[in-house]
Amino acid sequence: MTAGSSKSYDLVVIGTGMGGGTLAAALGDTGLRILLLERGDFLPCEEENWRPDAVFLERRYRTREFWLDEDGRPFVPALHPWVGGNTKVYGAALVRMRREDFHPREHIDGVTPGWPIAYEDLEPHYCLAEHLYLVHGESGTDPTEPPRSRPYPYPPVPHEPYVAELAERLRAAGARPSPLPLGVDVRPHGRCIRCRTCDGFPCRVLAKADADVRGVRPALGFPTVELMTRAFARRLLTDASGRRIRAVEVETGGKVREIAAEEFVVAGGAVHTAALLLRSANDRHPRGLANGADVVGRHLMAHHHTLLMAIDRERPNPTTFQKTLAVFDFYHGTPDVPFPAGSLQLIGKRTAETVRLAFPELTAEEAHELAAHSVDWWLLTEDLPDPENRVTLTSDGAIQVRWRPANRRAHEALRRAAEELLSSCGYREFLVQPIGLDGIAHYCGTVRFGDDPATSALDPVCRAWEVENLWVVDGSVFPTSGAVNPALTIAALALRTAEELRRRFGIQRSIHETIERLVNGIERD
Ligand SMILES: Cc1cc2nc3c(=O)[nH]c(=O)nc-3n(C[C@H](O)[C@H](O)[C@H](O)COP(=O)(O)OP(=O)(O)OC[C@H]3O[C@@H](n4cnc5c(N)ncnc54)[C@H](O)[C@@H]3O)c2cc1C
Numbered sequence: 471m472t473a474g475s476s477k478s479y480d481l482v483v484i485g486t487g488m489g490g491g492t493l494a495a496a497l498g499d500t501g502l503r504i505l506l507l508e509r510g511d512f513l514p515c516e517e518e519n520w521r522p523d524a525v526f527l528e529r530r531y532r533t534r535e536f537w538l539d540e541d542g543r544p545f546v547p548a549l550h551p552w553v554g555g556n557t558k559v560y561g562a563a564l565v566r567m568r569r570e571d572f573h574p575r576e577h578i579d580g581v582t583p584g585w586p587i588a589y590e591d592l593e594p595h596y597c598l599a600e601h602l603y604l605v606h607g608e609s610g611t612d613p614t615e616p617p618r619s620r621p622y623p624y625p626p627v628p629h630e631p632y633v634a635e636l637a638e639r640l641r642a643a644g645a646r647p648s649p650l651p652l653g654v655d656v657r658p659h660g661r662c663i664r665c666r667t668c669d670g671f672p673c674r675v676l677a678k679a680d681a682d683v684r685g686v687r688p689a690l691g692f693p694t695v696e697l698m699t700r701a702f703a704r705r706l707l708t709d710a711s712g713r714r715i716r717a718v719e720v721e722t723g724g725k726v727r728e729i730a731a732e733e734f735v736v737a738g739g740a741v742h743t744a745a746l747l748l749r750s751a752n753d754r755h756p757r758g759l760a761n762g763a764d765v766v767g768r769h770l771m772a773h774h775h776t777l778l779m780a781i782d783r784e785r786p787n788p789t790t791f792q793k794t795l796a797v798f799d800f801y802h803g804t805p806d807v808p809f810p811a812g813s814l815q816l817i818g819k820r821t822a823e824t825v826r827l828a829f830p831e832l833t834a835e836e837a838h839e840l841a842a843h844s845v846d847w848w849l850l851t852e853d854l855p856d857p858e859n860r861v862t863l864t865s866d867g868a869i870q871v872r873w874r875p876a877n878r879r880a881h882e883a884l885r886r887a888a889e890e891l892l893s894s895c896g897y898r899e900f901l902v903q904p905i906g907l908d909g910i911a912h913y914c915g916t917v918r919f920g921d922d923p924a925t926s927a928l929d930p931v932c933r934a935w936e937v938e939n940l941w942v943v944d945g946s947v948f949p950t951s952g953a954v955n956p957a958l959t960i961a962a963l964a965l966r967t968a969e970e971l972r973r974r975f976g977i978q979r980s981i982h983e984t985i986e987r988l989v990n991g992i993e994r995d
Pocket of ligand 1: 484486488489490507510548550552555556557560561563669670702703704738742910912945946955957958960
C-alpha cells in the first residue's frame with residue numbers, strides 16, 4: 471500500500487555518502503527544507519569496529535544484498551549502507567584528479583573522452599572539499615600535481631621512521647614520492663590516535679573525515695534539515711508531462727509512502743543510482759529516467775587495483791600508521807609503456823591476521839613473517855569507459871553487473887614498473903593479493919555528465935537533460951575515472967552542484983561562507 475505524505479520539501483537527497491553527505495553540508499544553513507533519505511542507519515561505535523575478523527571475515531558492516539555477475543552468479547558487493555555510505559570504511563586518501571584527466575586521453579587500450587568541464591572549473595571546489603574534509607597534504611613534491619589556488623589546509627601526516635626511510639630510498643632510486651593527501655584529524659588536539667585499524671575499518675573515535683561526521687551530522691544541526699534512516703527510495707515518480715519528478719516512493723518501516731519536493735538529488739552511489747533511474751521507467755521514459763541517450767547503467771568503471779606486498783626479509787617494518795606515502799611517477803607512463811599507467815599508494819599496514827585472511831593457505835608463522843617484513847602498496851590504474859560494462863535489472867528487479875576491465879596492459883606496465891622500482895630499494899619478493907568483483911570499492915560512470923544530450927544523461931552541472939528537477943551527485947557522473955581515488959572529486963562535484971542549486975533557490979550567501987561556518991561549528995562541538 472502506498473500512503474501519501476502530508477509534508478513537502480524543497481529538496482530530497484537520496485543517499486548520504488560522499489556525494490549526498492557533502493551536498494547536505496553545503497546546503498544545511500540555507501533555510502531550505504531538506505530531507506535526506508538513507509537506506510542504512512548510523513554505524514554503531516563498538517568494539518567490533520576495530521576487529522579485523524569482524525570487519526573482513528564476518529563482513530559485519532557490509533551490505534546484505536546480493537548482486538548478480540554477468541553469468542548470473544550472486545555476490546555481495548563491497549558496499550556499506552550506512553549514514554556516510556562507503557566513506558564510513560574508506561581509507562580517506564583524498565586526492566585530486568590530474569589536470570590531464572579532464573581532457574580526451576590516449577591510453578594503451580583506447581582513447582577516453584574528456585569531461586564537460588576543465589580542471590580549472592573544479593579547482594575552487596577541490597579547495598572547499600579539502601577544507602571540509604580536513605585534508606592533510608603537501609604541494610611541490612608530487613610531479614603530476616595539478617595547480618592549486620590555495621595550499622593544503624593542513625600539513626601532511628608525518629611518516630613513521632620506516633616510511634620516511636623508504637621515501638629516501640625511493641628518491642635515491644630516482645622516484646619522486648610525495649605525502650599521500652589524507653582526511654584524518656591528526657591536528658594537535660585532534661581525535662586521531664593513528665592506529666592500525668583505519669583503512670577499511672570504521673573509525674571508532676570518529677577521527678576519520680567521512681561524509682557522516684563532516685557532512686551529514688553538521689547539516690542536521692540546522693532545524694530545516696531532516697534525516698530519515700532505513701528509508702529505501704524505490705522509484706522516482708514523474709508528473710504527467712514526464713518533465714518533472716513529483717515524488718519519490720520510499721519504503722520505510724514496512725510501509726511505502728510518497729514524498730514530494732521541488733528538487734530531487736540522487737546520490738545512491740554509481741550502481742544504486744543507475745538502478746533507481748532504471749527502476750523508475752514509465753510511459754514517458756520507457757528506458758528509465760534521464761535515459762533518452764541510453765547511457766544510464768552503461769560505462770561502469772571501477773579502476774584496476776592490485777594489492778602488492780613488497781618483502782625485504784632483512785628489514786622488519788614496525789609501522790603502525792603506514793598509509794602516508796604515494797608515488798605518481800608512472801601516472802603518465804612507465805619506462806617501457808608511454809601511456810598513462812597509474813599511481814602507487816601505501817595502504818594500512820597488513821597484520822599477520824589480515825595476511826592470513828587474504829592468503830588462508832599460509833601458516834600462522836608464515837603470515838607473521840610476511841606481515842613483519844613487508845610494506846603494502848595499492849596499485850591503481852584507470853579503467854576505460856566501455857558501454858557494454860553496465861548495470862542492468864533482471865525481470866524480477868535484481869541488480870546485475872557486467873564489468874570486464876579495460877586497459878589491463880597499462881596496469882601490468884604499472885606493476886612491472888613498481889616492482890622494478892621497489893627491487894632497487896631492496897625488496898626481493900612480491901606477493902599479490904587478487905581483488906575480485908566483490909572487492910571493488912571505486913564504482914563510477916553509470917550516469918555520466920556531458921555537454922551533449924545525445925551521449926550523456928546529465929548536463930555540465932549534473933542536472934538531468936530530460937527531467938528539469940532531477941540532479942545526481944555521486945560517482946556515477948564521472949565520464950572517466952582517472953587513476954586516483956574518487957571521493958574528493960565526488961565531493962568537489964557535489965559542492966559545484968550545490969552552488970547551482972543555491973542559485974536556483976535564490977540563496978545569496980556564498981557557499982564558501984556556509985562551509986566556513988560549518989567547519990567552525992564542527993570545531994566548537
Ligand atoms: C574499503 C574502502 C576503502 C576506500 N578508500 C577510499 C579512499 O581512501 N579514498 C577515496 O577517494 N575513496 C575510497 N573509497 C571509495 C569511496 O568510499 C567511494 O568512492 C565513495 O564513498 C562513493 O561516494 P558515493 O556518494 O558515490 O556513494 P556512497 O558513498 O556509497 O554513498 C551512497 C549512499 O546511498 C545510499 N543509498 C543507495 N541507494 C539508496 C536508495 N535507493 N535509497 C536510499 N539510500 C540509498 C547508500 O546506503 C549509501 O549510504 C573506498 C571504499 C571502500 C569500500
